[in-house]
Each structure stands twice: as C-alpha cells, then as structure tokens.
Amino acid sequence: MAALRLLLAGFGNVGRRFVELLAERDAHPGLAGFDVAIVALTTGGHGAWADPAGLAPARILDQYRVHGRFPQALDTLEAARSLDYDVLVELSPLSIAGRGEPAISFVRAALGRGRHVVSANKGPVAWAERELSALARSNGARFLFEATVMDGAPVFNLRRHCLRGNTITGIEGILNSTTNVVLGAMEQGLGLAAAVARAQALGIAEADPRADLEGWDAAVKLTALANVLMDAGLTPEAVARQGIEALTPEDLAAARAQGRRIKLVCEAVRDGGAVRASVRVRHLELDHPFARVEGAGSVLRIHTDILGRLILAEDGPDLSTTAYGVIADLFALLPDAM
Amino acid sequence: MAALRLLLAGFGNVGRRFVELLAERDAHPGLAGFDVAIVALTTGGHGAWADPAGLAPARILDQYRVHGRFPQALDTLEAARSLDYDVLVELSPLSIAGRGEPAISFVRAALGRGRHVVSANKGPVAWAERELSALARSNGARFLFEATVMDGAPVFNLRRHCLRGNTITGIEGILNSTTNVVLGAMEQGLGLAAAVARAQALGIAEADPRADLEGWDAAVKLTALANVLMDAGLTPEAVARQGIEALTPEDLAAARAQGRRIKLVCEAVRDGGAVRASVRVRHLELDHPFARVEGAGSVLRIHTDILGRLILAEDGPDLSTTAYGVIADLFALLPDAM
Numbered sequence: 001m002a003a004l005r006l007l008l009a010g011f012g013n014v015g016r017r018f019v020e021l022l023a024e025r026d027a028h029p030g031l032a033g034f035d036v037a038i039v040a041l042t043t044g045g046h047g048a049w050a051d052p053a054g055l056a057p058a059r060i061l062d063q064y065r066v067h068g069r070f071p072q073a074l075d076t077l078e079a080a081r082s083l084d085y086d087v088l089v090e091l092s093p094l095s096i097a098g099r100g101e102p103a104i105s106f107v108r109a110a111l112g113r114g115r116h117v118v119s120a121n122k123g124p125v126a127w128a129e130r131e132l133s134a135l136a137r138s139n140g141a142r143f144l145f146e147a148t149v150m151d152g153a154p155v156f157n158l159r160r161h162c163l164r165g166n167t168i169t170g171i172e173g174i175l176n177s178t179t180n181v182v183l184g185a186m187e188q189g190l191g192l193a194a195a196v197a198r199a200q201a202l203g204i205a206e207a208d209p210r211a212d213l214e215g216w217d218a219a220v221k222l223t224a225l226a227n228v229l230m231d232a233g234l235t236p237e238a239v240a241r242q243g244i245e246a247l248t249p250e251d252l253a254a255a256r257a258q259g260r261r262i263k264l265v266c267e268a269v270r271d272g273g274a275v276r277a278s279v280r281v282r283h284l285e286l287d288h289p290f291a292r293v294e295g296a297g298s299v300l301r302i303h304t305d306i307l308g309r310l311i312l313a314e315d316g317p318d319l320s321t322t323a324y325g326v327i328a329d330l331f332a333l334l335p336d337a338m
Numbered sequence: 339m340a341a342l343r344l345l346l347a348g349f350g351n352v353g354r355r356f357v358e359l360l361a362e363r364d365a366h367p368g369l370a371g372f373d374v375a376i377v378a379l380t381t382g383g384h385g386a387w388a389d390p391a392g393l394a395p396a397r398i399l400d401q402y403r404v405h406g407r408f409p410q411a412l413d414t415l416e417a418a419r420s421l422d423y424d425v426l427v428e429l430s431p432l433s434i435a436g437r438g439e440p441a442i443s444f445v446r447a448a449l450g451r452g453r454h455v456v457s458a459n460k461g462p463v464a465w466a467e468r469e470l471s472a473l474a475r476s477n478g479a480r481f482l483f484e485a486t487v488m489d490g491a492p493v494f495n496l497r498r499h500c501l502r503g504n505t506i507t508g509i510e511g512i513l514n515s516t517t518n519v520v521l522g523a524m525e526q527g528l529g530l531a532a533a534v535a536r537a538q539a540l541g542i543a544e545a546d547p548r549a550d551l552e553g554w555d556a557a558v559k560l561t562a563l564a565n566v567l568m569d570a571g572l573t574p575e576a577v578a579r580q581g582i583e584a585l586t587p588e589d590l591a592a593a594r595a596q597g598r599r600i601k602l603v604c605e606a607v608r609d610g611g612a613v614r615a616s617v618r619v620r621h622l623e624l625d626h627p628f629a630r631v632e633g634a635g636s637v638l639r640i641h642t643d644i645l646g647r648l649i650l651a652e653d654g655p656d657l658s659t660t661a662y663g664v665i666a667d668l669f670a671l672l673p674d675a676m
Binding site: 021028029030031034152153154157158160161162163164165166167287289292294301305306307308309310311312313314315316317318320321323324327328331332 | 359366367368369372490491492495496498499500501502503504505625627630632639643644645646647648649650651652653654655656658659661662665666669670
C-alpha cells in the first residue's frame with residue numbers, strides 16, 4: 001500500500017489537475033518518490049467513490065469524463081469521520097457566507113482523529129487556523145495549506161524553512177487573480193461587466209464574481225497570510241476592504257495618463273501589538289514592483305527585520321501551479337521522500 | 339557553552355555585520371534561540387584572535403574599532419585544522435585567479451575533520467561543490483552556503499525545502515549588484531569610469547572592479563546556482579561570458595529610446611543531458627520582469643516542470659541581507675532552534 005492514503009474532498013479544477021498530475025507521474029522525474037494513493041473521493045453534487053485498495057488516477061479521470069459523476073453516495077463529513085485514510089485533501093469551494101464552513105467541520109473531523117489535513121481551501125485557514133493548528137498538534141497530526149495563497153508558490157513553506165530568525169514586520173501583495181485580469185481588460189477600454197465576462201471566458205472568474213470584485217477573496221487570503229506569517233489573529237471581517245466594483249475604464253485611462261496603474265493591493269502592517277490589514281485600490285507608479293504584475297500573476301513583498309525586503313512572484317501560473325501546492329504539502333508528510 | 343562554537347575566517351564587511359547582529363541580538367526577537375559563540379577569528383592581514391571560552395561580539399567590535407586588527411597571529415588553514423570548533427564560517431574574499439583557493443582548502447580542512455562549514459565565499463561552491471558536499475556527507479558534516487548568491491535571499495533553502503517534486507529546467511537572473519549599479523549610473527549619462535567610481539563611493543564596487551565588469555562574478559554565482567539547482571557540473575570557465583566593459587552611455591541611451599533597458603543577465607538552460615550557461619548583455623523590454631531591477635537589487639526566475647515559473651527578488655538589500663544568509667545556515671545547524 002502507498003505511504004499516504006488520501007481522501008479527496010472536492011473535484012473541481014484543482015482536484016482534477018491534481019489527479020491528472022498523478023496520472024502523468026512518469027513524465028515528472030521529481031515525482032518518483034511521491035508515494036500516494038487515493039482511497040476515496042467525495043464531491044458536493046457529483047457523487048463519491050471509495051475503494052480501500054486505491055482508485056487509479058486514470059480510472060478516476062475516465063469515470064468523470066464519461067459519466068460526469070462518481071458512482072457512490074457518500075457525504076464528505078461522514079467520509080472524514082468514518083473512512084480509513086492518512087490525509088484529508090480538502091479541495092471543496094470557499095464559502096464566505098459560511099465563514100469557512102462546512103470545510104472547517106471536515107478539517108476538524110479529520111484532525112480530531114489524528115489524520116493530517118492538506119487544504120487548498122482558504123476558508124479554514126482564514127477563519128479557524130489557530131483552533132485547527134492547535135487541534136492538529138494535540139492529535140499528532142499536521143494542518144498544511146500551501147495551495148491557499150498565491151496558488152502553489154511557496155509562501156508558508158518559505159516562512160517555515162527559509163526565514164528563520166527574522167521577524168516579519170509587514171506584508172504587501174497582489175493576491176487576487178480575477179481582479180488583476182479584470183483591471184487589465186478595463187485598461188484596454190472594456191467596462192466592468194465586459195471585463196468580467198472576458199475573465200469568465202478565460203476560466204479565471206467564477207460564475208458569481210462578487211467575492212473577487214468586492215475584495216473578499218483578497219481579504220481572506222491576506223488574513224491567512226497575516227495570521228500565519230505575523231501571528232495577527234485576524235478574521236477576514238477585520239480587514240479594511242475595498243473592491244473594484246466602482247471603477248470605470250475612464251479611471252484606469254486617467255491613471256495611465258499620469259504614468260500609473262490601478263491595482264488591488266493587500267497590506268498588513270504591525271501597529272504596536274496589533275496588525276492592521278487592508279485591501280485597497282491603489283494607483284501605483286510604473287516603477288513600483290507590483291505595477292507590472294499581469295494577468296493571473298501574483299506577487300508578495302515580505303518585510304523583515306534582518307533579511308530586509310524579499311519579493312516572491314508567480315509568473316503565468318496555471319492549474320498545475322495550484323495543484324503543486326497540494327503536492328508540496330504531501331511531500332512534507334511523506335517519510336523521507338527525498 | 340553555546341550550542342555552536344564558530345571559527346570565523348575573514349572579517350570584511352559581511353563578517354563585521356554578522357558580529358554586529360550578534361551584538362544587537364536583543365533587538366531581534368527571532369534571534370532568541372540563536373545560540374552561537376565565536377571561539378576564534380582569523381583574517382588575511384589583520385591578525386587573529388582565539389579564545390576557547392568565546393569572544394564576546396562587542397569585544398571583537400571594540401578591538402577592531404580601536405586597533406584596526408586583532409592581537410594574535412594564526413593562519414586560517416592552521417586554525418581550521420587544529421582549533422576546536424563546530425562550524426567554520428568562511429568569509430574570506432573570492433579569488434577568481436586562484437579558482438576558489440585558498441578558501442577551498444580551508445573548507446576541505448574543516449569538513450575533513452567532521453566540522454560543518456557555512457560559506458559566504460562562492461569560490462568553493464563554484465569550483466568544488468561536488469567534492470566538498472561529498473566530503474561533508476562522508477564525515478557526517480554539512481556544507482551550507484546560502485549567502486553566496488543573491489546575498490542572504492533564500493535560494494538554496496528554497497530549492498531544498500520549497501520545490502520538492504519539481505525538476506528545475508532553467509534559471510535566469512540578475513545576480514551581480516555592481517554591474518547593475520554601474521549600468522544605472524550610465525543610463526544617467528556617466529561614462530564607465532565615472533559610473534564605476536560612483537559604485538565604489540557607494541561601497542558596492544570593489545577597488546579592483548574587473549571581476550564584476552567582465553562578468554566573472556556573475557559567472558561564478560551562476561555556476562553555483564546551476565550546479566546546486568540543476569546538477570549541472572559546471573565550472574565558471576564553462577559559462578559563455580560577456581561583460582559590460584565595452585558599453586557606452588550612448589548604448590544605454592539608444593536602448594532607452596527604443597523602450598528598452600540594458601541589463602547583465604545570467605541564464606542556465608537544460609539542453610539534452612547538459613546545461614548551457616551564459617552571462618550576457620541583454621536589451622530588455624520595459625515590461626520584462628528584470629527590467630525594473632534597480633541598484634543593488636537582484637532577481638532570479640526559476641523554471642520548473644510542475645509549479646511553473648517562480649520569481650524571487652531582493653528589494654534594496656544591504657549588508658544585513660548577506661549576513662542573514664550566514665545566520666540562516668547556522669539556524670539549520672542548531673538543534674531545534676525553533
């Protein structure tokens with residue numbers, strides 16, 4: 001049997017790409033020691049599938065391609081509570097209205113049984129990271145979530161392994177792809193609705209784009225980062241939040257005429273004992289390091305007391321980038337994979 | 339006694355800043371568990387100092403400020419071979435003419451005795467990394483060198499901890515500060531000599547700037563990166579190398595008139611079984627991610643097969659940034675510092 005038996009909760013874009021990468025494992029030499037098996041898969045509305053002997057990735061993909069759903073009925077919470085697995089891979093959609101639920105309950109159920117959790121869903125991190133990390137520790141399990149912010153770019157692993165000794169005094173970044181793509185289209189003269197439609201056609205904006213346009217998605221990501229990198233103890237509601245709904249193509253043209261670009265910028269700074277966080281529309285000079293972030297790219301600048309300022313950026317991320325975040329976390333759970 | 343007893347070889351800018359950070363330890367909460375002591379210090383021409391009970395950082399700084407040298411005579415190689423210490427911190431100057439010597443011999447002496455080595459000198463990495471890493475392994479020691487490329491920005495630690503499962507297919511970057519500062523001054527109309535003089539006045543260019551201007555420093559850094567990140571097996575002589583000596587302010591103005599900036603760009607790409615590496619003068623469009631790297635900043639773009647393209651940049655590094663590279667490596671040698 002594989003070293004890690006996975007319960008996959010969710011089979012959206014990231015889940016599919018993750019399973020595709022497993023199916024293509026031989027094309028990636030670095031995945032040689034990546035010894036995982038999917039023993040169960042649950043979805044919100046497309047059925048479920050469990051096999052303690054393991055479900056071959058190609059079989060999962062075939063099933064979904066041919067039938068558009070899976071043959072069994074199994075609730076995610078029930079699966080997390082009752083099945084035998086090593087890691088819950090939480091890939092269900094973010095719910096802002098639910099303040100991270102029902103995913104928080106799935107994660108709690110797994111960690112409470114001493115099973116590890118790898119989450120690509122940022123809800124549990126933004127609303128319940130302290131509780132869930134404490135629960136993981138007390139049960140000898142780990143709660144990892146590299147895929148939640150900046151796709152799979154290593155932000156949490158960077159903090160964990162590469163910045164030891166530093167105190168992080170501030171973070172800033174462009175963390176929401178949809179607004180960045182929409183703002184780019186509006187710079188070309190499109191109105192907000194047409195720009196959103198283009199981002200939807202590209203598969204970047206969701207059918208209901210409000211969480212992105214209103215800055216909620218950015219606020220959730222910023223909360224996750226501020227809590228883990230700066231021990232901020234925030235929830236997304238505490239972020240001073242501005243969206244891009246009120247912007248017009250004329251605003252973007254006027255900024256351009258002044259040598260500036262409009263970007264939705266996240267920021268968290270230490271202010272005495274507390275951390276102040278904001279998501280704001282900013283007019284950036286063209287030589288600002290964030291001004292040239294195009295399309296679905298994202299960027300993070302980390303301010304530290306010793307190392308100074310470090311910038312991490314993704315250049316043209318795709319679904320594999322996000323799926324890699326899940327892979328990175330699973331590597332951390334494998335005994336001596338490298 | 340401290341958890342790690344250090345032999346410091348070299349007391350130039352980086353060595354001094356490292357000792358200053360130790361003296362200011364209380365101002366940096368993240369250094370609370372950084373339990374190191376300096377038991378010996380050697381220099382090329384400014385004497386040496388050894389005390390098995392440990393030399394207080396403030397005492398070292400006072401001695402150097404008042405006397406400009408240290409009170410004892412002790413050769414670095416002799417110290418590496420005979421003193422009792424846990425880690426050789428190799429901070430002596432790079433010698434291109436010596437192809438990494440005499441630092442390689444210092445490192446070999448320490449590793450051969452099973453002592454760890456933390457090197458800020460890139461010579462031993464560029465010319466002898468395979469031999470020295472093998473020697474470290476066979477003696478139960480570690481050979482670490484985070485400070486050698488991009489100051490203390492985490493490039494080698496990123497590779498080690500944050501990219502597992504990926505194959506690195508190429509790297510590109512601006513890795514030499516001096517040429518970047520000189521090119522910036524030439525864009526403002528200065529000739530090469532005046533631009534170099536300005537960089538020297540800023541403390542960035544060395545008294546003899548040829549190794550930077552001719553692209554050797556960049557080639558040495560690229561070799562270190564390519565060997566460790568891509569297992570390239572190169573030496574700096576194998577890098578197709580171009581410098582900036584022949585450029586004029588008119589060249590930079592002409593590029594600017596075409597909407598481009600001239601930068602000295604390092605690149606290594608996999609080509610069949612081998613890795614091809616080059617340091618070249620390139621005319622970059624203004625929206626190229628390297629075009630906006632200013633002053634002493636540096637940038638690295640890493641191409642991978644799964645994660646995609648990741649960019650790491652330093653924004654306004656100073657001596658603390660480089661000294662941090664040494665601190666990061668020492669943290670990796672401390673038992674459970676965090």
